[in-house]
Amino acid sequence: MRIRTVHKRKYALICLCILGFIMYHRYLRGPTGGRRISRKVGLSTNASQFTLEGEPFHIIGGSIHYFRVPRAYWRDRLLKMKACGINTLTTYVPWSLHQPERGAFNFHTQLDIEAYISLAAELGLWVILRPGPYISSELDLGGLPSWLLRDGSMRLRTTYPGFTQAVETFFDKIIPKVVPLQFKKGGPIVAVQVENEDGSVAKDESYMLFIKEALQSRGISELLLTSDNHNALKSGGVGGAIKSVKLQRLNQKHIQDLNAIQPNSPAMVMDYFTGWYDVWGDLHHVLPPEDMVSAVREILRRGMSVNLYMFHGGSTFGFMSGALADPSYKALVPSYDYDAPLSEAGEYTPKYHLLRDLLQRYNRGETFPDMPALHYREDYEPAIMYQHLSLWDALSFTEGPFKSPRPVNMESLPVNNGNGQSYGYTLYETTITSGGFLRSGDNVRDRALVFVDRSYIGLFKRQRVELVVPDGKDQRTLSLLVENCGRVHQGMDLDNQHKGLVGDILLNNIPLRDFTIYSLDMKPSFIDSLYKAPWKTLPDTPSFPGFFMGRMFAYGYPSDTFVKLPQGWEKGVVFINGLNLGRYWSIGPQQALYLPSPFLNSGINQVIVFEEQEGDYKIHFEDTPDLGMAADIQ
Known part of the structure; x- marks a missing residue:
């Protein structure tokens, strides 16, 4: 009887060891949340595919930006992503939000990037990190902080010392936070993108190498990627990083060009655009669900990896939306719904259901997690x-006022600890003694309400450059309330995105002088x-x-x-x-x-x-x- 008991105990011990080995293997294979396990081989490439720990790995990614989703909803949105069959989360990192002033950094609450990445790991998602420093993402100045523009010689996205020094200071803060979350250290980050869309500008051939080395010297050791539009693939990229392409429509030639440029690497659509953003004064842009799903189906059929931009767009709260410059200036709306598979409020859309069905078939009927319940929405009493x-009674609560003989642009104002004003409105006031023609040239950025003795007389915007000032007796106060409607988020002209009054305003061809200036950034x-x-x-x-x-x-x-x-x-x-x-x-x-x-x-x-x-x-x-x-x- 005793011998049988001993055998049973040995058998149980062997079973526990086997189970432990299986669990340990799974522990090594999947994202591990806060746990740290050393792995030797991360995401790699061969001639036809990605591999993870030496085994074939297909990236089926989706973009959700932590800074566009209330922190209380991070888990909900990522669970819905997981339930759709997505295996990899991608997110940009907004420098402008994390470093609103030169010496001030914010990685708390809504901007706790470590908590966001750790949550992705807990839920079983891999992560591709896109830390910029330039990210575009339809943010004001492409996510670059506006205080950079205080330097009159600034050349953004180049190796100009004023820019590289600022980048290194930011990377000194952000990169050590994400290094322990890399795959080889037991975390979920399997790849890191070097900058974004540099091929579209390519102003400095040394710049991308600088960014790559800035990442690696601070401990980034996972696979590096670059991402460019099709027409910029040749001019974009950097040695040692895999090139990927951004596509709105699937085009045979675009894929052939990517394969020709990079013949010995797997092809990846880093941004397949599931919809588009909207601008004021236009229509709401949508992409039919069937078009999106048919494109994703074809990408998968070709054996390519893909990231859906956006899987869930969320909202660009506050004054953070960017703008377009070409062919004319147009500012973006706050919604970043993007016509994505998950709506702005986290609702399932027809795209979501079609995509989930497609990915279930692609994964040969693999059972996905249940779709989380939707949040209740309510129409409250008005x-x-x-x-x-x-407005005039609120001026005493602003920082200032400031006196200046000439107009001063928003970024150069002596506010916010010497960092200038980033967003909102700026009020410029001066004294006039006559009426006549008021001309703005191209010096109002982007829109100005004009008042004489606090009575509204007209509007300046980029297309309107002249107003009539009525005649009057004695001295009167001329006021211009200038709004920054959003800095351009892409293109060659980022260095010239100063806001407020950026030059002289003429009354009867004579420049106005001696201004009193109020900063109305409307911070909390x-x-x-x-x-x-x-x-x-x-x-x-x-x-x-x-x-x-x-x-x-x-x-x-x-x-x-x-x-x-x-x-x-x-x-x-x-x-x-x-x-x-x-x-x-x-x-x-x-x-x-x-x-x-x-x-x-x-x-x-x-x-x-x-x-x-x-x-x-x-x-x-x-x-x-x-x-x-x-x-x-x-």
Whole structure:
């Protein structure tokens, strides 16, 4: 009897050892979250395919940016990605958000990149990191911080010392945070992209080598990638990094060109665009679901790897949206819905379901995780605006004012610890003694409301360069409220993206002088300070520009909703509990701002609207988005 018991114990011990070996092997193979295990062979390439630890590996990626999704929703969005059959998460790293001032860094809460990557590992996703420093991503200045432009000789995306020194300071902070999260150290990062789309500008042949060495010298040891549009593949790239291509439509010639340029490496579409972004005054861009899925099916059939840009776009909250310069200036809307498989609010779309079905067939019927339940959305009672504060009464809460004999651009203002003003509005005031013709040339960036003794007389924008100033007696105050609508996010002209007044304004061909300048960047600290301002009960005829205050009630646990300003509001910004949701503009296409439940309190929520020209007395909260009239991407 005792002998049998001993044998049973030995058998049980052997079984435990085998099970332990299996679990340990799986532990080594998959993303490990916070655990650190040394692996010898990471993501590699041979003539036809990627391999991971020496075994064939097919990248089926999707982009979700941590800075465009409320942190409370990171897990939800990544679980939905996992349930669709995606195996690799890709994300950009926005330098401008992580280093808003030269000596100030932010890696907390919404910007905790280590927590985001570790969460991806916990959920079983590999990661391709895209740390820039330039990322485009339809962000203001392509994700580069605006304080770089204080250097009058700055040459962005080159080996100009003023730029490289700033890059190295940023990399000294960000790269040590992600080095321990690399695959060979037990983390989920299997590849790192070197810069982004450099082939489209290629201003400095030494630049990409500098970025590559800056990454590697700080401990990046995984596979390196570059990514360019098809027409820039030859001029892009850097030795020792795999080239990949960005595509909107699948084109046989584009794939052939990539294979010809790089014949002994696997082909990868680093960005297959699932939709597109939107600009003010245009239509909402969509790509038919069938077009997207047929392109992905063909990419997979060819044995290529792919990353879906975007899998879930989210929102570009605040003033962070970029702009286009060609053929004319157009600013982007706050929504980054992108017509992606997951909507801006994390809803499943027809693209998601078709893609999930395709990937299940591609994986030979492999069982995917269950699709997470959707969040409830609610149409709350409207917020009635009950208090008003004129712009002029709010000026005492700004940083400044500052005196200058000539106009000073936004970036060169002596604010924010010597880093200048990045976003928002700047008010320029001077004294005039006559009427006549006011000419702006091309010196208003990007839009200016013009006032005489605080009475509105007209608008300057890039297409309009002349206004008539009415005659008047004695001295009068001329005011220009200039808005940065968004810096261009791509192209050759990034060095010239100064905002505010960038040169002289002429009255009867004589340059205006002796300005008083107010910085209205509308940061959370400024909005919070307004609660101490002399608000007044909303009059029948409020003055503009002005701030309007109301309350929104969310009983119980708050739900997602969409802020919609009905007809009667023209153009401005919405703040909920001090957070900048983004701009609204009656010209569309976007007609409602996404308001995620984590931004709301249970009970009373403070609503402040800054309106430039024309306001109503309430704003609505609806349970459905409104991105405007749709048009297929051309």
